[in-house]
Structure formats: C-alpha cells, structure tokens
Amino acid sequence: xxxxxPVILCGGSGTRLWxxxxxxxxxPFLPLVGEGTLFEQALRRVAPGxxxxxxxxxxxxxxxxxxxxxxxxxxxARLVVEPCARNTAPAIALAAALLPPDAVMLVxxxxxxxxxxxxxxxxxxxxxxxxxxxxxxSFGIAPDRPETGYGYIERGAPLAGGFAIxxxxxxxxxxxxxxxxASGRFSWNGGIFAFRAGHLLEELTAHRPDMARLVRxxxxxxxxxxxxxxxxxxxxxxxxxxxxxxxxMENTARAAMVPANMGWSDIGNWAALxxxxxxxxxxxxNLARGGQVDLDGCRGVFALTDGPRISAVGLExxxxxxxxxxxxVTTRAGAQRVGKLPGASGQ
Numbered sequence: 001x002x003x004x005x006p007v008i009l010c011g012g013s014g015t016r017l018w019x020x021x022x023x024x025x026x027x028p029f030l031p032l033v034g035e036g037t038l039f040e041q042a043l044r045r046v047a048p049g050x051x052x053x054x055x056x057x058x059x060x061x062x063x064x065x066x067x068x069x070x071x072x073x074x075x076x077a078r079l080v081v082e083p084c085a086r087n088t089a090p091a092i093a094l095a096a097a098l099l100p101p102d103a104v105m106l107v108x109x110x111x112x113x114x115x116x117x118x119x120x121x122x123x124x125x126x127x128x129x130x131x132x133x134x135x136x137x138s139f140g141i142a143p144d145r146p147e148t149g150y151g152y153i154e155r156g157a158p159l160a161g162g163f164a165i166x167x168x169x170x171x172x173x174x175x176x177x178x179x180x181x182a183s184g185r186f187s188w189n190g191g192i193f194a195f196r197a198g199h200l201l202e203e204l205t206a207h208r209p210d211m212a213r214l215v216r217x218x219x220x221x222x223x224x225x226x227x228x229x230x231x232x233x234x235x236x237x238x239x240x241x242x243x244x245x246x247x248x249m250e251n252t253a254r255a256a257m258v259p260a261n262m263g264w265s266d267i268g269n270w271a272a273l274x275x276x277x278x279x280x281x282x283x284x285x286n287l288a289r290g291g292q293v294d295l296d297g298c299r300g301v302f303a304l305t306d307g308p309r310i311s312a313v314g315l316e317x318x319x320x321x322x323x324x325x326x327x328x329v330t331t332r333a334g335a336q337r338v339g340k341l342p343g344a345s346g347q
Contacts, residue, residue, distance in 0.1 A: 002128040003053055004194070005103045006046035007095040010039065010059035010067060010110040011085060015339035016269040019326035020304070028110040029066045032267055033276045039110045040070050045117045046108065048076070051125060056080060056098065057110075058091045064228070071227075083218070083233040086241035089248065092193075093204055093215040094231055101198025104128045107244070109191050113276050115263025123260040126161035127194035135256035136203065136249060137162065137194040140187030142261035146177035149268065149336055151189040151245070153257050154180075162258040168250050187257065190264055193244065200248070207251040214239045269335035270319040270328075274302035290322075300332070 014027030021027045028039040035041070046052045054076030057067055061081050071077050080094050092107050099105055106124055114120050127137040140153045140163075148171055156166035168189065172180065180186035205212040214235045221232030249255055265276045274287055281287045286295050289304040294311045298318075303310045305322040312320060319335060321328040330338055338344055 001051045002104055002125065002132060004046070004051055004124055004128050005053045005099055005105045005197075006055040007092065007105050007107045008039070008042050008046075008055055008057045008110050009088060009091055009107065010057060010063055011082075011088070011091065012111075014111065015344040016336065017267070017273070018338055018341070018344035019321060019328055020323040022324070023062070025066065026063070026111075027267065029063070029070065032273055033113050037070060038113060038267065039067070041113065042108055042110050043071070043074070045114060045120055046106070046124075048074075050121065052106075053103075054078070056095050058082060058095055059110075060085060068227070078227055078229060080229045080231070083231055083236045086236065086239045088191075088244045089204070089208065089242045089246075090211060090215055090236065090239050092244050093201065093212065094219065094236075096195070096197040096200045096204075097215055097219040098229065099197040101196070101201075103197045104131045105195055105197050105200070107193040107195075109266070111267060112190070112192075113263075113265045113267050117262075119260065119262035123258050123262065124194065126258045129161055130159060130256050130258065131194040131196050131199075134196060134199045135159070135162075135254050136200065136252050138165065138249065138255070138257045139190045139192035139260045140257040141190040141264045142259060143181055143186065143188050146174060146181045147188065148172060148174055148177050150266075152177075152180055152186045153189050155185050155187070155257065159256055162256050165249075165255040165257050168245060168255075187259060188264075189245070190260070190266070192260075193249075199254075203248050203252050203254070208242065208247045211239050211242070211247065269338060270302060270321060270330065271332040271335040274319065274332070277302075 013023045014021035029037050031037050056078045058080045130137045152169040154166040156164035217235035218231035223230045267273050285300040287302045291305040292309040293303040296313045298315045300317040301315050302319045308322050317332045319330050
C-alpha cells in the first residue's frame, strides 16, 4: 500500500451559504451534515494509520486558530499559513515544495461531504498508484443528474485503475449537461487530486514558470514555528494566482482520472446542503433544522433557524435561512447566486 500525504486546502469564505457561513467562521468549520464540522470530517477520512501520513493543511492566517483547535493534538500534522490568497495552484505548490519529491500527495478540499469514506480511500489508493507513474490524477465524481454548476471531465483511454483524461469541460448549460450524463463518458470534476510532489513542481515549472519560481522562493525564505510554516510574504504575494485546473491540469499531457462513486457533495449552496440532508426530509420533501419551523402546504422547503420561528404557507422548492440576525429566502434555482448578495459579499 502506497503511503499518501494528505494536503487539505482551507480557503474561501463560503458566501453561498450566507448567512450561516461568515468570514470569521466559514463553511469548513461548521457542522452542516454528519458528525462534526466538514473540516473535521476531512481529517477523519485521511486519518494516519490507514495508508495516510499526517496531514498538511494549507490556509490563510485568519483561520489558523480554528484549524489548530480542530486539528487537536494530531501527531505530525502541519499548517502552512498562506501570506495571502492566490488560488489553488500556488497553495498546492507550497505543499509540494515542503514534501519529499517522491511523496504522493492527495489534495482534498476541506469543505466537501463524502458519504462513503471507504470508497474515497479506495479511489485514493488507485490515484496514488497512477501518481507514482507520474500521472496527474483527478477524482472523477460519478454524476447523478445533469448538473450545470460543476466542471466535467471526459474519460479517454483506460489505464490501470483509471482513465486518461480526454478533456476538461467548463460548467455546461443544461442541454449539454444532459448530453454528458446520457453519454456515460463524463464525470464531475470534484477538485480532489493526486500527484507525486516533485512531478507536480516539474509540470508547474513547464506551464507556469514564474509561479513555480516564486513558490520556491517563498518556501526557501519561510520560517517554521512549531507545527506552523510561514512562507516568505514578498515572493508569494508577487504570484499571479490561478487554479490548479488552469495552471496545470488542462495543460499537462499526463492528466488521468479515477472514477469515484462515494456520495460526494461540495455543499456549494443551500440547495446542495438540502440534497445532502435529504434522508431527513418528510413525505413532502421538506426539511427543518434548528428552532421552531411550521410549514403548511409546502413542498421541497428547506428551513433553518438559530432561534426565531419560521412559518411558511404554500411554498415550493424554497430555502428559508435565519442566522445571526439575518434572513435569507431563495428558490432552490437561485441558491447559486446567494454569494453575490450585498449581505454575503460585505459580511
């Protein structure tokens, strides 16, 4: 069994789950579904002793205290504190530069829900075997609906344990999403990756040489403070940020994917959270969480309150959220746009 080095990314402010998710305590650090917070669940999925080394967490300084509290006394865990936000490619490259070149790293977002951890671990081992052959590996999430909010991966030639990637596709319109689902050749791009650390840096040098150079300078000039590592601010701040998909995955000739049917959700908005909690819905598809909720003649309503009573009559496919003195009402279809509201963007 290949030893896998987990790298957990804690970034973003979860604005599409406003008003519950706030800058001070965003989505990863909230108990939304299952036991514990999403970050704690991410840690449990890669617990040392099940083929995983101690995790490395990459995050901004604003959430370092929350992360260290939820990490607890996990032996060997490290926190890399980004000097500023520069998207996922520099964050992942920081971790790669701090690992041995032959280490297989598994990059996991901190704010996703995975209902089947055993399927996740099986996919991780399959991805690690491909990473040892210098493939850059993405988890291809098995789609169960024509989703327009995710990017897609088209499968190419079969490989041992997975497939080459024929192409990455941006978020499609509904007609194309329906075509992708019907074809059986496409998976969702779930943002989970496996690489050999040294090979990732080689690919980054080939496709984003300035980024690779500045990351190396930030690490060389950085400082370890116990379990924390603080990269040098000036070179890291000079990086032109980019996602790992755009910087590397869509440019490499060695992109591969492993199929993963593991009950995955990015909990990306209130409708997605309602879907993840659907087992608790009543016969009309209504979900109530928190305080007193009274629903009359409603279907598909998700209501959550931290105190004030919610009363609704005759609504369908609506989310009603009351948290921290703020009230949000959105249709399920409009849930993707919550992050653009003044309250969410200006919190």
